[in-house]
Amino acid sequence: MHGQRIEGEEAVHKEAVRYFTIVLGASQLVDAQGLHRLGQFDRVLDPSQQRDMVRNVTMEEVKSAMFSFHSHKAPGPDEYNADFFKQN
Numbered sequence: 001m002h003g004q005r006i007e008g009e010e011a012v013h014k015e016a017v018r019y020f021t022i023v024l025g026a027s028q029l030v031d032a033q034g035l036h037r038l039g040q041f042d043r044v045l046d047p048s049q050q051r052d053m054v055r056n057v058t059m060e061e062v063k064s065a066m067f068s069f070h071s072h073k074a075p076g077p078d079e080y081n082a083d084f085f086k087q088n
Contacts, residue, residue: 006015045053069082
């Protein structure tokens with residue numbers, strides 16, 4: 001961070017934890033009622049849909065999805081439009 005080079009798996013891990021602790025804040029206690037609501041879903045995926053969520057994705061599928069985006073629109077605030085990714 002800030003131009004420092006971090007090397008080594010353990011050092012990178014520690015730096016990532018430190019950085020995201022600063023960015024996301026410290027952990028907070030979880031409301032027990034909030035945990036209860038996590039178990040209640042209106043819709044549940046069927047087994048076929050569940051398998052699709054964890055299957056390997058081919059390069060052809062990634063390319064097809066990427067090239068389906070409008071080239072001059074950015075999906076997020078970083079302002080990199082789809083054309084940037086298509087070219088690179």
